[in-house]
Amino acid sequence: MFVLLIPSSAPEILQCSIARHATDEMLAIDLSIFREKTAIEDDSDSPMNEDERRNYYLIDLLGRNVACHLLNVVNQYCHRWHQDMPILYKSSFEMETYSKAIRNRRKKMEDKHTIVNQFNTLYGLKDTPSLSFYGVYDGHGGTDASSYAFVHLHTIMAHSLCSKDNIQEALIESFEKTDEQFGIKSKQENLHSGTTAVATIVTADKLYISWLGDSQVILSRGGKAVVLMNPHKPEREDEKARIEALGGCVVWFGAWRVNGTLSVSRAIGDADYKPYVSGTPDTNEVNLDGNEDFILLACDGLWDVLTPDETVEIITNYLNEADGKKENVPELIVEKAVDKGSSDNISVIVSF
Template structure:
């Protein structure tokens, strides 16, 4: 009842700020991540936009998740063709492709209006919400950019994974991730926005979380490569992700981002980060036609200080170089006590 009262109080405050839908020419209360999005990217970017808006107003996390999920479900029932703009992607070696993009500001105004309308309806007639997680997972976050001009890293802490995606299979889930960007923040932001969305769609999520993670990582990389071609982006990111699913925790990583588990005061090794000087990584890269050289630090093909990553700064126009860095990722399931 305390959670319901907190949710009701927030809705009362929210509808005071947004008593009606946004006007067509009014500015958005939060800025979209992109100017144009593909229809597949719309899911992650809309959820990110909604969660950011609600978090700025101190919404309860569980309510934020279900509000965004309800608004997105309504958005996807709309005819989005009025927001289409055709843009020709760069031609690959075989054929030219046309990518259907959406004008982000216009379509996200529609999404935010769906969110406002859901909040108005729930304020008038509060629904029965999906059950909150039965256990409380405490999470603290600290981030520093060190000597870089801008922060290039991103993190995600999502204890309401099921509520955000409308999953009702009886298995509680929480998702956490850190993405270490390089050459800019675009790849890290993209992975933080879309990887958990891709993961939620995997049929193997409950039965084989490792396979689900591998597919989600590769799919997110493919999506970002498309965006990088369209917008001439050159950034990349390593990443480490954790999915707590019932009593099992799965850790998946790409590159040299790391996670550490402390159990009853003792450190438990979860992973061996991918680095160019790791013997098996060196052998794998050489077998694929690459090389490892020392130039102040160990580098792939004399350029990259990480051996695996999402994004364009770890790739070139050569498919083989991309294969070197995305050939596979490792994941480790661990039973919680």
């Protein structure tokens, strides 16, 4: 729902509020009214089991009709609120956040990124401290996996937060469920793509991180880079041992690769390389004391050419200039990466 409203120029609090109200209205409807009589064709090499066929049936029969009704509901709220705007309540904690994403010299843009500062409003979380969510997804082999994570991961995480008190556990569960559900979709639709993922939850005094692959997040504190994670690369001794114990291999082919192909050892998707490419993320938790400068998330299109120290130095020097503006930082750092020779897709989120 929220994804449908992102292209609009409306303030995020308005987008999230409309999405919440429209979703609640849709959930109150008996969705069976949207079903049609349609035959289910299963031409895959591996026949679907009963649960998979049921999921396929719901998606095939309900999807288009539900989507049309959903858009009508959103339009009704937009018209109604344009005439009589209700009082909207923003989260008590909100960061100043900017982003930039470019295709660069690649034929396709396979990156996706998510920014939800009004997370509590979007998901109706009344008993949870105010939090913001940021995610960067670097797809490979197509856009199916990154697009799926972009739409679903933070929603799955919101549901996990409702049943778990521990945010790190909720992050792990959301990554694993996203990978599992995309795996079902991949089997049904013969998809082979995958995506790295790095996601953060930020509260007033905590930073929670979860990741798969080599997209990374760093923290700047006092003008110095704080490295928060160790990317999942096949050459990591623990990752290499895990892959080999499962019967896979790590070989050099221009870079260290899983079974000679993938240059990351954990990801959402990559159905052809499970279980060697794991969908279970690592996590970290960092205390925030108010002396932080910014948090930066980016894919390897940035990190392949700039170190965390270089990135923080570039941004700090720019902001110390008389005309240095925070909203220009993502574009600045993307331009620096291109100047340093990056040809890959680049996506950057910076939160102050």
